[in-house]
Amino acid sequence: MTLTALDPVVPLHELRQVAEGVHAYLQPDGGWCLNNAGIVLDGNGPVLVDTAATEARARQLRGVVRELSAKPVSILVNTHSHGDHTFGNHLFGEATVVAHRRAAEEMADHGLSLTSLWPDTDWGHVEAGFPRVVFDDRMTLPTSTSPVEVLHFGPGHTAGDAVVWLPGQRVLFTGDLVFSGATPFVLMGSVAGSLRVLDRLRSLDPLVVVPGHGPVGGPELLEANAEYLRWVARLARGGIAEGLTPLQLARATDLGPHAELLDSERLVGNLARAYAEQRGARLAAPLDVPAVFGEMVDYRGSHPHCAA
Numbered sequence: 001m002t003l004t005a006l007d008p009v010v011p012l013h014e015l016r017q018v019a020e021g022v023h024a025y026l027q028p029d030g031g032w033c034l035n036n037a038g039i040v041l042d043g044n045g046p047v048l049v050d051t052a053a054t055e056a057r058a059r060q061l062r063g064v065v066r067e068l069s070a071k072p073v074s075i076l077v078n079t080h081s082h083g084d085h086t087f088g089n090h091l092f093g094e095a096t097v098v099a100h101r102r103a104a105e106e107m108a109d110h111g112l113s114l115t116s117l118w119p120d121t122d123w124g125h126v127e128a129g130f131p132r133v134v135f136d137d138r139m140t141l142p143t144s145t146s147p148v149e150v151l152h153f154g155p156g157h158t159a160g161d162a163v164v165w166l167p168g169q170r171v172l173f174t175g176d177l178v179f180s181g182a183t184p185f186v187l188m189g190s191v192a193g194s195l196r197v198l199d200r201l202r203s204l205d206p207l208v209v210v211p212g213h214g215p216v217g218g219p220e221l222l223e224a225n226a227e228y229l230r231w232v233a234r235l236a237r238g239g240i241a242e243g244l245t246p247l248q249l250a251r252a253t254d255l256g257p258h259a260e261l262l263d264s265e266r267l268v269g270n271l272a273r274a275y276a277e278q279r280g281a282r283l284a285a286p287l288d289v290p291a292v293f294g295e296m297v298d299y300r301g302s303h304p305h306c307a308a
């Protein structure tokens, strides 16, 4: 088959320099399983922010890192426990893996369970992440060039999120606390907590925001995610008052401007989380994730595709 200009060719990745020696590694289109990573060049060896879902994609990332630096990755920060960000960790065996304490616990608890959600995906050889260094609130990485901070501001996308903040360059790697062009997802985290965290991220005053999925942007991405989550919280209040289940409410809801976001079925999961919180559950308390995911599939009318 010959490709013509009309054939959509989606590159497997895109490398974007966002500051001197700082790169965003993007995997279009940022939908399910297609996460972003980050590479910060440093005299001690690159700092890597997250890996990728499948062996093939993690190998591709490793190849790109090796083109950028002759030194092995010194530190690998996992922004949270999810497999699309962590299953490739084992291909960077030389690196010290850093994550929030709760993220490390989740990686140990969940193992490779994400693969069973998408049994048809060619995962290759993947392993659950195994952070060697955990932190609770913040840590400054031992870099030689410019400061790199790893910060946790409470439950958001998960119970154990970390952001990577470069105060000198004002670049912020948010992990899945921020989605760009795709629907935010807090089923395993918190609506109220995410809103709090997004406020804290705004106060860092970043110039560049590298989201966990989707295109790079600026601080407007923080507001866009907050706006969506405030909308979810308002919807949930109405839905509870009317006695609707999250799935019934999602089906009755006009997505409005949010219809443009990828993976809109996440609304059902986000509402399930908002309901739990508004009924008094503590932030990021465990919910029946497989059951709610099943309702997301019902809402969508098909199983979402993991394009990794």
Ligand SMILES: [Zn+2]
Pocket (backbone or CB within 6 Å): 080, 082, 157, 176
């Ligand atoms: Zn995630």
